[in-house]
Amino acid sequence: xxxxxxxxxxxxFGTSVAKTLxxxxxxVLAMDKDEHAVQVITQDVTQAVQADAREEETxxxxxxxxxxxxxxxxxxxxxxxxxxxxxxxxxxxxxVVAKAQSVQHGKVLEKIGADKIVYPEQxxxxxxxxxLIRTNVMDxxxxxxxxxxxxxxxxxxFINKTLGKLNLRAVYKINVVAIKKGVDQIxxxxxxxxxxxxxxxxxxxCNKKALSRLPD
Amino acid sequence: xxxxxxxxxxxxFGTSVAKTLxxxxxxVLAMDKDEHAVQVITQDVTQAVQADAREEETxxxxxxxxxxxxxxxxxxxxxxxxxxxxxxxxxxxxxVVAKAQSVQHGKVLEKIGADKIVYPEQxxxxxxxxxLIRTNVMDxxxxxxxxxxxxxxxxxxFINKTLGKLNLRAVYKINVVAIKKGVDQIxxxxxxxxxxxxxxxxxxxCNKKALSRLPD
Ligand SMILES: Nc1ncnc2c1ncn2[C@@H]1O[C@H](COP(=O)(O)OP(=O)(O)OP(=O)(O)O)[C@@H](O)[C@H]1O
Ligand SMILES: Nc1ncnc2c1ncn2[C@@H]1O[C@H](COP(=O)(O)OP(=O)(O)OP(=O)(O)O)[C@@H](O)[C@H]1O
Ligand SMILES: [Ca+2]
Ligand SMILES: [Ca+2]
Ligand SMILES: [Ca+2]
Ligand SMILES: [Ca+2]
Numbered sequence: 026x027x028x029x030x031x032x033x034x035x036x037x038f039g040t041s042v043a044k045t046l047x048x049x050x051x052x053v054l055a056m057d058k059d060e061h062a063v064q065v066i067t068q069d070v071t072q073a074v075q076a077d078a079r080e081e082e083t084x085x086x087x088x089x090x091x092x093x094x095x096x097x098x099x100x101x102x103x104x105x106x107x108x109x110x111x112x113x114x115x116x117x118x119x120x121v122v123a124k125a126q127s128v129q130h131g132k133v134l135e136k137i138g139a140d141k142i143v144y145p146e147q148x149x150x151x152x153x154x155x156x157l158i159r160t161n162v163m164d165x166x167x168x169x170x171x172x173x174x175x176x177x178x179x180x181x182x183f184i185n186k187t188l189g190k191l192n193l194r195a196v197y198k199i200n201v202v203a204i205k206k207g208v209d210q211i212x213x214x215x216x217x218x219x220x221x222x223x224x225x226x227x228x229x230x231c232n233k234k235a236l237s238r239l240p241d
Numbered sequence: 242x243x244x245x246x247x248x249x250x251x252x253x254f255g256t257s258v259a260k261t262l263x264x265x266x267x268x269v270l271a272m273d274k275d276e277h278a279v280q281v282i283t284q285d286v287t288q289a290v291q292a293d294a295r296e297e298e299t300x301x302x303x304x305x306x307x308x309x310x311x312x313x314x315x316x317x318x319x320x321x322x323x324x325x326x327x328x329x330x331x332x333x334x335x336x337v338v339a340k341a342q343s344v345q346h347g348k349v350l351e352k353i354g355a356d357k358i359v360y361p362e363q364x365x366x367x368x369x370x371x372x373l374i375r376t377n378v379m380d381x382x383x384x385x386x387x388x389x390x391x392x393x394x395x396x397x398x399f400i401n402k403t404l405g406k407l408n409l410r411a412v413y414k415i416n417v418v419a420i421k422k423g424v425d426q427i428x429x430x431x432x433x434x435x436x437x438x439x440x441x442x443x444x445x446x447c448n449k450k451a452l453s454r455l456p457d
Contacts, residue, residue, distance in 0.1 A: 039366070041362060042366040045370035046374075049371070094373060122373070143369060145361060147254070148365060149361035150254050153338070155265070158262075171425075214416050228390065228446075
């Protein structure tokens with residue numbers, strides 16, 4: 026179902042959210058008080074408007090109350106961020122996402138009714154740090170304190186061996202979920218006969234400690 | 242192996258990178274020209290210094306040239322961001338990560354030798370937009386154009402049924418990699434007897450189109 030989104034604040038984060046939602050086929054109203062920010066995005070969203078979102082009349086005139094989801098992506102101006110989030114909830118928008126500067130700010134947003142609080146810079150900081158520690162980890166999803174899914178560059182020792190021979194589950198306590206071969210080829214749930222080739226990316230589930238025992 | 246990291250620019254992103262690296266057991270030198278930003282992080286890193294990182298002497302005096310990895314997390318001041326990245330590479334730091342404002346900025350950083358360019362706000366914008374489209378998707382890793390790993394809230398229809406009975410591979414073409422049960426319990430590679438319970442999170446590998454065929 027095509028949904029209606031309003032994105033308020035077109036910094037790097039807000040612009041990226043708005044463009045992606047538009048690409049995914051949804052209606053996007055993008056708003057910023059800064060004219061330049063609005064001009065830049067005009068071609069990439071359904072409607073782009075230059076306005077100060079603290080003005081309730083402007084929001085009403087644009088029919089914002091009928092939108093499904095609002096994203097408040099204002100960063101530095103905490104007062105505007107909080108005030109606008111509160112106003113959007115009071116107008117009856119069912120799902121309001123707000124970008125927080127800090128944990129304290131996040132708590133205020135939660136109290137005034139924000140449905141989801143996001144910390145883009147902090148989250149990406151955690152991701153980058155984890156990526157830097159093990160340079161062969163390309164991406165990961167934390168499953169629990171102990172377990173994660175990791176995308177890793179296949180260790181050199183594994184190359185030209187089959188999964189059956191490597192016996193990774195017994196030797197390293199890792200499960201291979203998928204193998205990415207080349208740009209757009211992927212083997213899901215690979216069997217024992219599957220051989221690991223150079224430049225393969227392994228998608229594995231394992232204990233975080235198991236990861237550090239893998240060869241490079 | 243304990244590595245030495247220097248993080249320059251302690252905004253939200255830089256602070257998060259520095260704190261996480263420290264938590265993961267590495268040496269972190271954190272630097273900002275703003276005294277307040279430095280004070281806030283002092284307890285959470287190996288060393289925190291108030292200095293303008295454009296001053297080459299300061300960097301030399303701190304022994305920055307011997308560090309393994311540098312992260313340039315300066316945002317708004319493009320000139321400082323580019324100048325400092327260049328200087329760090331010229332000093333011989335093997336791996337320099339730089340935060341870019343835009344694709345054009347990223348290209349400049351690449352030309353002057355940055356080893357990794359990051360776009361924290363843009364990346365999180367793409368992630369949030371994807372999450373908003375299907376509200377039961379909690380996290381994901383893109384495996385290829387067609388396939389992803391998704392963390393989804395178990396659809397209501399699946400609750401109190403075993404994987405064997407649901408036969409998800411045949412019916413929906415999805416593979417269940419793991420089931421998250423409660424805060425820190427996880428079943429890796431669940432068998433046919435495993436039952437899905439309320440509030441379970443399913444970790445699945447599937448075609449992106451298969452995901453949209455799942456019940457809510
Ligand atoms: N009251 C307001 N109404 C509309 N737009 C606003 C309002 N206040 C701020 N903005 C806009 O929000 C945008 C994002 O704000 P800001 O640059 O402070 O956030 P940021 O966190 O630094 O952004 P990012 O890190 O995503 O680039 C700016 O383009 C700004 O013009
Ligand atoms: N020449 C410099 N030397 C040291 N620190 C600097 C220098 N220039 C800027 N900084 C610091 O870099 C930090 C981050 O910069 P800025 O706030 O512009 O980035 P940002 O992208 O808005 O940050 P974030 O979105 O991560 O909060 C600031 O605390 C600033 O004081
Ligand atoms: Ca800004
Ligand atoms: Ca930012
Ligand atoms: Ca800033
Ligand atoms: Ca900023």
